Amino acid sequence: MAYTAFDRFVARLRFRAVRPHIHKGTRVCDLGCGLDARFLQWLGSRIRLGVGIDYQWSPSPNGVSVILADISRRLPMRGAQFDHVVMLAVLEHLAEVGVLRRFVPRLEGLLRAS
Numbered sequence: 001m002a003y004t005a006f007d008r009f010v011a012r013l014r015f016r017a018v019r020p021h022i023h024k025g026t027r028v029c030d031l032g033c034g035l036d037a038r039f040l041q042w043l044g045s046r047i048r049l050g051v052g053i054d055y056q057w058s059p060s061p062n063g064v065s066v067i068l069a070d071i072s073r074r075l076p077m078r079g080a081q082f083d084h085v086v087m088l089a090v091l092e093h094l095a096e097v098g099v100l101r102r103f104v105p106r107l108e109g110l111l112r113a114s
Helices: 005-021 038-046 097-110
Strands: 027-031 049-054 065-068 084-086
Touching (some): 005 038, 027 038, 038 049
Parallel strands (some): 027 084
16 A cells, blocks of 8 residues: 555654664664565664564665565564664554453563673
8 A cells, every 4th residue: 555645744754753763883773664675774773673573565765675475463573773763653553452451461572782
């Protein structure tokens, strides 16, 4: 599904709200990154590493690493790899309460000790 102008506008507002919390030179995982991993693209050279995870993705020549996976089933990586894990407009898509209960503790395992 293509993004509308309104979708892009709201996404930019989210990005601006989150950016002050993303430290320079860090590793960021964007769970539910969307079709084009736009947030990671937007962060650009501010971050050392950006990895997006989503069940759908359209390849683009932007150099962003994306793992195709359904995050409601499992997270396809080992823990303690990232300084930041973001989920922008994702939780509402994880409709089952049981999925949320299993999912949230797994997020903590992705973060590196600071």
